[in-house]
Amino acid sequence: MAAALGEDVLVRVSANAAETFTDAYYVALTSARGSLPDYYVPKTVLPSGKLLPQISYNGTVVSDPDDFSNTYTTQMPYTFFEIQSVNAHVLNPALAPLDKAAKPKEQELNMSILVQVSGYVRLIERKEGPMRAFSDTLVLVPNKEEAGAKGKGKTGEGKSWLIQNQNFRFVV
Numbered sequence: 001m002a003a004a005l006g007e008d009v010l011v012r013v014s015a016n017a018a019e020t021f022t023d024a025y026y027v028a029l030t031s032a033r034g035s036l037p038d039y040y041v042p043k044t045v046l047p048s049g050k051l052l053p054q055i056s057y058n059g060t061v062v063s064d065p066d067d068f069s070n071t072y073t074t075q076m077p078y079t080f081f082e083i084q085s086v087n088a089h090v091l092n093p094a095l096a097p098l099d100k101a102a103k104p105k106e107q108e109l110n111m112s113i114l115v116q117v118s119g120y121v122r123l124i125e126r127k128e129g130p131m132r133a134f135s136d137t138l139v140l141v142p143n144k145e146e147a148g149a150k151g152k153g154k155t156g157e158g159k160s161w162l163i164q165n166q167n168f169r170f171v172v
Helices: 007-031 033-039 065-075 104-108
Strands: 054-057 060-062 079-092 112-123 131-142 161-170
Touching (some): 054 065, 060 065, 112 161
8 A cells, every 4th residue: 555645745635626626616606507517526326325416505405416507507696606714624535445556646636525615605796785604515526537527638627626515505
């Protein structure tokens, strides 16, 4: 087995992944709603019968990224997100067994990350109107082509991390 990554590397990787991912995701929620399914793991039924991804959006459970995107696009008014806080922690530092020759980059892309996001969202009005507080908890996993995702491709384009679980809530 390869040497375990140090705590400093785990913190750096999780913080960078959370920042990069959330920057793009909340822009997509505002202005690229058609791309939302690209931010989630492909719809999968595990042997236990559990469906992935698991999306809970303000109490409504959705397990299909396309259904979530369609509902969000057709039923949500204009949204503007103002992120106040992003907190990331490595949830599982070793999702799959790696051999002794595994490179550090392979190890960095073999973890799951818990991301907690809080801030404000403005609904309906683009520039004026009340801001509502929100809290969003995400579990990010690496984007692997063999998992059925689009992967990063030969050009290195694409998302490095995808949402496996999400729990979004407006804060009262």
